[in-house]
Amino acid sequence: MTTPHLSAVRAATTGLVAILAALGVGHLVAGLLLLPAASPFLAVGNAFIDRTPAPVKDFAISTFGTNDKPALLVGMAVVLVLAGLLIGLASRRTVWPGVVAVVVLGIVGALAVNEQSSGRLGLLAPLGSMVAGLAVFWWLHRRARPAAETPQGGVGRRGFVIGAAATSVGALLAGAGGFASARRIDVAESRRGVGELVPTTPAPPIPADAAFPELGTPTFLTPVADFYRIDVNLAVPQLRAEDATLRITGMVDEPLELSFDDIRNMTLVEKTITMTCVSNEVGGPYVSTANFIGVPLLELLERAGIRGGAQQLVGHAVDGFTLGTPLDMLRAAGDDALLAIGMNREALLPEHGFPMRTVVPGLYGYVSATKWVTELELATYDVKPYWVERGWDGQPPGIVPIKISSRVDAPTSFQRLPGGDVTIAGTAWAQGRGISRVELRLDKGPWQAAELATEVNPNTWRMFRLTTALPAGQHTVTCRAFDGDGQMQAEDRLRLINPGPVPDGSTGWHSIVFTVE
Known part of the structure; x- marks a missing residue:
């Protein structure tokens, strides 16, 4: 006799709830241990960051800015949701594919936690995560079976939904408890x-x-x-x-x-x-x-x-x-x-x-x-x-001082300004050497010296400004700076880290386009 399959919906729900329970319990255990980094979710994310090639890191920073880490967490959550659904669907006939998958994910979490220097105690978090995932998957898989297939006669659609919902709520509460427990390390009070x-x-x-x-x-x-x-x-x-x-x-x-x-x-x-x-x-x-x-x-x-x-x-x-x-x-x-x-x-x-x-x-x-x-x-x-x-050069001459840089802060790109005099303002820096001059070019005109703010010291940035009359229409302004030794900012634009193992920083003259009405 052929063993009946679980319905696709019940199977997918079983896998998803098991993953949710594993994450919640893992985070709770890490919080109770006062080892937030031992949370398997965070540990795997940190391990992913450690292995990300520099160009990919730079793409994430340039695309998401300081939201690169929340973007990674959201991406991981989406991947885990899909993994849970697939684990469930792969286990429609028998529980064993899901069991194996949960164990594999638990081992991955344990390896990541061990790598993140949380110590042996921190391994309790991925262990708890794996046990919770296995227990929930096994339990829900049995409840999801048709009534004729289990000695208990099954629990029916309503019973399965209640069990899955209750487990999901428990998993969310466990995760919240992990966050609350981790806050027992009262850094804010220590800082005060x-x-x-x-x-x-x-x-x-x-x-x-x-x-x-x-x-x-x-x-x-x-x-x-x-x-x-x-x-x-x-x-x-x-x-x-x-x-x-x-x-x-x-x-x-x-x-x-x-x-x-x-x-x-x-x-x-x-x-x-x-x-x-x-x-x-x-x-x-x-x-x-x-x-x-x-x-x-x-x-x-x-x-x-x-x-x-x-x-x-x-x-x-x-x-x-x-x-x-x-x-x-x-x-x-x-x-x-x-x-x-x-x-x-x-x-x-x-x-x-x-x-x-x-x-x-x-x-x-x-x-x-x-x-x-x-x-x-x-x-x-x-x-x-x-x-x-991770392949970056860590000694001279590979390490270079901070490069001469400048940017236009105002007007902003594509800003529309009223007619009359226009003031362009910006910031330049070349830490260790200081800024001796900044020049601006409007459209294809000649370079003009900007007025520099008072220098504080060679290790700080220096602001500049230039006021000029411009006709109505679209205009482009470009800036370039000179350091305290008279060296001019490089014109060629290279994004972030140049090819090869040496992180050089970006170079190039900054330009923005704006309109005078």
Whole structure:
């Protein structure tokens, strides 16, 4: 006698609800363990990010901006929904294809969690996820069988719907419980406990004419909440200041271990620094400026004693991420390179590395900015940090200083302006060298020197403006900048990371089109 198949609807629903239950329970267990990164859903997402080729990462950033991670999570959710439906449909005759599929997904989750440095305890989350998925799939599959096929006589359509709905609600509540449990790590309260940060050596005041926000440029200091964020984390690492320690290890005379309070009580300095992401497009938004407060990195390293032969400083983050800064470039930055604990006179936000991070001006973030840092290791180039393991060059001459860049902030693209004088305003930067000149070209006319705002220091951006009369019609404005050495910004446009293993950053003159009425 042929075994009756489950209906397509019941089979697909069984697979989908089982996947939902697995995700919810996995997230709940990770939350109860206070290991949010051990959630199989997040761990697999982070593992996917780790294996994504640089050009694909850049495409995601350029397409979705800072919403690249929510876009990935949505994409993963869609894939898991489809996987659940297919698992169910493949199990219409027998439960075993679904059982095997759930086990395989559980193993994938466990491998991802293990890779994300959550420790053996973190493996309980994918284990719980797999057990929940198997139990729900087996139970619903039996309830979905026709009445004549089971000793209990089946449960009927209504009973199956109630069981599936109740399980789905339970899975959603479990996931919500995971989020709530993870919040027991009260980073917000810890951050408030740091209090206002007043440096012993403050940065010079920002001149009133250092920016032209009334004309459309950013304010000179970026509000902390608006500072750009680019990293590899789907979930922001949660580390309280009172639990944080900084170890200085590797090629040192005497390893050190410092608590956050030890660092908080040191002589704090304040530096005004503009940071830029290597993935910033021509004219892009991933550049921001803040008054960073902290302790000079070299001062800390010299306490431990830098041994001869050390070539790079490898920063280790609480989530296992590593980042390497060439020691020669760190020394060239001098006292401007910081172990930072604050921005704009307040503690770092969790998104920006609370409680501690590194900041080295003049270098792109992928070799200068370890957020959530817990260890500074002096090493040779034999140690391969995160990006070097993924094919990027991590040592000179491959590492280049931040390239000369400029952009037009106002007018905006395709803006329509009233007739009369038109003011063009924008921003330029070449950290470490400063900006000495900016020129603008209107349509195919000659280059004209723009008026520069007051320079704050060579490690920060510099605003510019030009007012001119233009006839009615469509116009194109192009900008180019010159650094403090007189070097002109490259004209050829190269998007993001050039071909090959060296992340160069984008180059090219920024242009926008607008209309005068």
